[in-house]
Amino acid sequence: MSDAGLFEVIHSTRSMRRFKSEPVAMELLWKVLDAGIRAPSGQNTQPWTFLLVREAQGKQFIGSRYQSVFNKAFAGRRPAAGDNSASARGMRAAIQLAENMQQVPALLLVCGVRDWPFAVKEEHRVGKAPPSYGSIYPCVQNILLACRALGLGATLTTMHQLFEDELHEHFGIPDDYGIVALIPIGYPEGNFGPVRRQPVAEATCFEHWNQRQL
Amino acid sequence: MSDAGLFEVIHSTRSMRRFKSEPVAMELLWKVLDAGIRAPSGQNTQPWTFLLVREAQGKQFIGSRYQSVFNKAFAGRRPAAGDNSASARGMRAAIQLAENMQQVPALLLVCGVRDWPFAVKEEHRVGKAPPSYGSIYPCVQNILLACRALGLGATLTTMHQLFEDELHEHFGIPDDYGIVALIPIGYPEGNFGPVRRQPVAEATCFEHWNQRQL
Numbered sequence: 001m002s003d004a005g006l007f008e009v010i011h012s013t014r015s016m017r018r019f020k021s022e023p024v025a026m027e028l029l030w031k032v033l034d035a036g037i038r039a040p041s042g043q044n045t046q047p048w049t050f051l052l053v054r055e056a057q058g059k060q061f062i063g064s065r066y067q068s069v070f071n072k073a074f075a076g077r078r079p080a081a082g083d084n085s086a087s088a089r090g091m092r093a094a095i096q097l098a099e100n101m102q103q104v105p106a107l108l109l110v111c112g113v114r115d116w117p118f119a120v121k122e123e124h125r126v127g128k129a130p131p132s133y134g135s136i137y138p139c140v141q142n143i144l145l146a147c148r149a150l151g152l153g154a155t156l157t158t159m160h161q162l163f164e165d166e167l168h169e170h171f172g173i174p175d176d177y178g179i180v181a182l183i184p185i186g187y188p189e190g191n192f193g194p195v196r197r198q199p200v201a202e203a204t205c206f207e208h209w210n211q212r213q214l
Numbered sequence: 215m216s217d218a219g220l221f222e223v224i225h226s227t228r229s230m231r232r233f234k235s236e237p238v239a240m241e242l243l244w245k246v247l248d249a250g251i252r253a254p255s256g257q258n259t260q261p262w263t264f265l266l267v268r269e270a271q272g273k274q275f276i277g278s279r280y281q282s283v284f285n286k287a288f289a290g291r292r293p294a295a296g297d298n299s300a301s302a303r304g305m306r307a308a309i310q311l312a313e314n315m316q317q318v319p320a321l322l323l324v325c326g327v328r329d330w331p332f333a334v335k336e337e338h339r340v341g342k343a344p345p346s347y348g349s350i351y352p353c354v355q356n357i358l359l360a361c362r363a364l365g366l367g368a369t370l371t372t373m374h375q376l377f378e379d380e381l382h383e384h385f386g387i388p389d390d391y392g393i394v395a396l397i398p399i400g401y402p403e404g405n406f407g408p409v410r411r412q413p414v415a416e417a418t419c420f421e422h423w424n425q426r427q428l
Binding site: 011144 | 216224244249250251254256257272300347348350351352354363369386395412418421422
């Protein structure tokens with residue numbers, strides 16, 4: 001398979017939230033994960049561990065808990081029937097994902113060592129330190145781009161943080177790891193297409209916050 | 215310019231910490247930033263703002279403060295003269311960067327809206343909420359990959375967090391933004407090359423934490 005162009009991939013990696021039931025070959029998933037671990041990490045600690053869930057029992061556990069917290073968090077925020085705005089369409093896809101998480105071929109939990117001493121001042125910290133997000137999310141983004149390049153759909157979700165303790169217990173994840181991202185992966189329903197954003201010039205300043213070139 | 219392959223880029227994006235003095239055309243930097251903003255963000259809030267510092271005065275301010283906190287943090291951790299291990303070489307490059315930050319053609323501060331209510335429990339939070347790192351670091355990774363694809367060197371640094379308040383004041387960055395990453399960018403001294411990591415299989419488990427395929 002030829003290697004898709006970086007900019008082409010970056011400009012067409014949309015969040016995909018509807019998936020075909022067709023399974024994904026482990027060969028492709030290895031390629032995706034192997035792209036993930038090429039990301040940088042602070043002092044090259046490589047603090048990630050992947051938990052790949054493809055069997056029904058594990059996916060059902062994640063799916064039912066996810067749907068429950070999703071419904072609570074977004075209760076009353078369902079878009080009106082006629083609303084076809086981008087945000088309404090995004091919300092409908094998010095609802096559809098929450099209702100069908102257990103059908104997605106692969107659910108990937110990206111875990112990271114809780115090694116971030118600077119996150120909360122020592123005297124105010126309670127409980128566990130968080131993972132160094134700057135050493136995990138670059139890996140997550142490599143994974144999303146690699147999926148796109150291989151024709152796989154994926155989306156970065158973090159709502160599992162609302163039931164993270166239960167995931168730890170269910171999957172035997174040790175306390176010294178946080179679960180940073182939940183990434184559903186499968187062949188997408190629907191098409192990849194251009195990623196639209198606010199113009200980059202509006203997000204950029206030069207030398208000082210008040211100095212823009214618009 | 216042809217588009218470099220995604221996997222080729224991902225597998226050769228090393229942290230580059232030594233730079234030529236040759237300036238970088240704004241056209242390339244726009245291409246880099248425009249790749250950044252294609253990243254996903256929670257509910258598509260696009261919470262990033264870039265502050266690009268290329269003039270001597272701003273770079274000197276960042277460089278002198280960076281060097282000072284770096285020296286304090288890594289005092290006594292200089293590698294021995296004969297040590298040629300990967301970590302010793304990395305440390306030497308980090309020292310070289312800290313001593314020459316103000317010479318790098320472009321210093322990019324990636325800022326993010328402090329919008330992450332889940333990070334610290336309300337009752338324990340003091341001061342400002344952090345940015346949603348999961349909505350900023352994917353953008354940062356796109357930037358690093360885009361630099362590599364264009365032949366530019368870059369590296370993700372976060373040590374500015376130790377003098378973040380001073381950066382806010384100097385550059386007029388509002389309190390409701392955190393400064394997530396400091397990315398030096400320029401044409402690299404030295405070569406891109408394969409990114410070596412621990413084997414991906416060692417970082418992967420299936421269905422349960424204790425289940426690996428090694």
